[in-house]
Amino acid sequence: MPDRSPRVILGWLAGLALLAGLGAGFGYAPREDIQGNVQRIMYLHVPAVLTAYLAFVVTLVASAAYLGTKRLGWDRLAAGAAELGVLFMGITLLSGSIWGKPTWGTWWTWDARLTSTAVLFLVYVGYLLLRAAVEEPERRARYAAVVGILAAANIPIVHFSVKWWRALHQPSTILGPQPAPIAPSIKLALFVNVIAFALLFVYLLTSRVEVARLEEEAAR
């Protein structure tokens, strides 16, 4: 298998980067003054949400490329990215909830960012459910591509609607993120983790696409 080795290397790179991220998050980065150790959830939370958005962009581009070229490779890419996007969105919501309990005093609040993240999560779960419901690969690819494009176009609309919805209901939320400047060491630790997550994403995505390709080959 000639095309296997680059991915294996990528996997090792992602693993090493994640280890470095753990080290940076727990060892190098200082204990935050106000929140304490709980703040370290950020090193999981922020990279996860950034990766999820990256995944949805990949889904958008691959969906449009599929409709343009009708090559199933693009569809496999779109599907793999959407799956990972939902996974990382899920991690974002879970870690955010765990972070929110000790710092905000509640598992969930209808804050603008939380709400729009949850809505996007549901939109892309719908995308995956649609894929599961259509059997023929070619038709599934077409339907999914249309939903993938519409879902991405909807992201800014969801963002603004939810933002205004909160702004109009209560003057200013005390739960919002503090605009306090970020310490350089925390920033560096965050950066390492973002890189690690991006590598992990590319590794998982290429693996998922490869598995999907082999599945289709086996089904033929």
Place this chain on the structure above:
Amino acid sequence: MIAYARRAFIVLWKDWLIERRSKSSLNAVVFFALILLFLFQFALGPDRERLHAALPGLLWLGFVLAGLLGLGGVFLVERDNDCWEGLLLAPGDKSAIYVGKLAANLVLMTLVEAVILALFGVFYGIDLYAVLAPLAAVVVLGTIGIAAVGTLFGAMTAQVRSRELLFPVLLLPMQVPVLLATVSATEVVLAGRPLAEAAAWLTLLAVADTVYLAIGLLTFEFVFDA
């Protein structure tokens, strides 16, 4: 362009005739709306204050739920007697069929919404006449958004198993912005405040409608197949 509009109109006219003669969807949906009204009342209790505070949300929940029933079925009628193939064989740009179906959906939804509104006026004692014009603007903008996506997804899910489940699961999260905007704007209108206070929401609705319509027109040919 004229041929395109004519093709769209033929689809609209055909659906209108089917609906007028069978009344299959309209009857059931109007009755469903009446049941919803009763359910809202039972769920919230007799407290007038509370009902009035929740009114804009209830109204749009009614519109969306009634819309789900109507929208999901508009392509189903084509599955009988090979009508689907007939539509596929129609010459020219496929998006004309989308426009026609969308128009049919809009007519149907607007009728149902008018009935729901009248019922709301009667049961919850709101003076609709005074706010009719601004309310109509909000309702039309919101309905276009729901119908634009609903028509596209309706064509998709008509061919898919577990359709009854999939259609709302796809459509509802996608429509969260429309729901937020319409409910907030309706709140402004029902409170008797000027429509200008809801200008941001109306702009958002107009942008959302444009985006949904553009994507619907461009991608319908990929969704509508044998």
